Amino acid sequence: MPDETAGRTDLRGDCARCFGLCCVALPFARSADFAHDKPAGKPCPNLGADHRCGIHAQLRHKGFTGCTVYDCFGAGQKVSQVTFGGQDWRTGSPEHTRRTFEVFPVVRQLHELLWYLTEALTLPAARPVHADLRRALEETERLTLGSPGELAVLDVGAHRQRVNTLLLRTSELARAGVRGxxxxxxxxxxxxxxxxxxxxxxxxxxxxxxxxxxxxxxxxxxxxxxxxxxxxxxxxxxxxxxxxxxxxxxxxxxxxxxxxxxxxxxxxxxxxxxxx
Known part of the structure; x- marks a missing residue:
């Protein structure tokens, strides 16, 4: 069996290399998953100056279950360290801060696609489309390395649709070998x-x-x-x-x-x- 974790190290969130982007850029509404409302672009009150969650060990107990099930697929560290070269949104210009929050959800979607494409390439039954999957993987990775301006105008929905066609074919091939x-x-x-x-x-x-x-x-x-x-x-x-x-x-x-x-x-x- 192929190593299912190979090639996925950078597709897992690494909070130590991120500037707490999921705790700032994303909105959440008061519900069973979040204890209070928070608009996009406003830091969560639990976020410390070190970009770490002050109640991380108590999130479920304090009503923030939604935070415990979220994963950026490594987009946080990509945007923080690569797209913006390690420049903290707190120390940049208002334009830099706005663009950081604008780009993060786009890269998060691309990284999720990288996760699926990487997994698809571990499936032996999908070998007939491996070449296409590799090309899609390379193209998606190239898109994640775009400039802030390029990422801001990227039609990520159209790219997702193209990749999804391949993933659907992968699914058909993989499931065809299951009996019954x-x-x-x-x-x-x-x-x-x-x-x-x-x-x-x-x-x-x-x-x-x-x-x-x-x-x-x-x-x-x-x-x-x-x-x-x-x-x-x-x-x-x-x-x-x-x-x-x-x-x-x-x-x-x-x-x-x-x-x-x-x-x-x-x-x-x-x-x-x-x-x-």
């Missing part, structure tokens, strides 16, 4: 669905709404989980080995146990319990 009938639940409303023990091997769950779904003991081997909403989904004892396009933020938003089996590309969330 493969369910197509792309974009399905499965909120609160009772899927305990369900056979979802090789299923397409692209963009499916699985919020609070009961997936206890479900077999998700070889399933495509790109964009699936797993908030509060119960993955206790579920088998996700071989599932692909699953990201750490998706997993962090779900519930699981020590018995949940995971692909090697993601880590077991620290807040999961060992119940059952």
């Amino acid at each position: 009938r493969k369910k197509d639940r792309r974009g399905a409303d499965l909120i609160g669905a009772r899927l305990r023990g369900a056979d979802l091997r090789g299923a397409s769950l692209r963009g499916a709404y699985l919020i609070a779904a009961d997936l206890t003991g479900a077999d998700l081997r070889g399933a495509d989980l790109i964009g699936a909403d797993l908030r509060d989904a119960d993955l206790a004892d579920a088998d996700l080995t071989g599932a692909f396009f699953l990201t750490q933020p998706q997993l962090n938003a779900a519930r699981g146990t020590a018995g949940t089996r995971l692909p090697g590309s993601v880590a077991r969330p620290v807040h999961w319990t060992a119940r059952g």
Whole structure:
């Protein structure tokens, strides 16, 4: 099996090399995930002068669950250290600060695509499109290295669509090798669905709404989980080995146990319990 973590070191958030961009550039609304409102461009009151979160170890307890499931896929350090050459938004001109916050969400989207493309290249079944995937990977990486001005006007949506066509073909090739009938639940409303023990091997769950779904003991081997909403989904004892396009933020938003089996590309969330 290929090393699923190879080539992804720079696609994981490194807060020590970032100027707290996710805590400033992005807005959030008071909800079950955030204890209060915060507009885009305004620092979170929990952000310290050192760009570190002052309540990081207590985020869930203090009502900031949304922060614990977020990941920039390494875009924070790319924008901080590469795009703006290590210049802190706090010490730059108003124009520099504005442009930093404008560019960060764009690079975050590009880095998410880099994550998927890198994973796609580890799938042996996708070999027929590996050359196209490599070209898309190189083009996406080139775009992340653009100037602030180039990134600000980039049509990232159009680029995502082009890459998604390749990722869809990758999914079809990868799932074709899974035995049995493969369910197509792309974009399905499965909120609160009772899927305990369900056979979802090789299923397409692209963009499916699985919020609070009961997936206890479900077999998700070889399933495509790109964009699936797993908030509060119960993955206790579920088998996700071989599932692909699953990201750490998706997993962090779900519930699981020590018995949940995971692909090697993601880590077991620290807040999961060992119940059952």
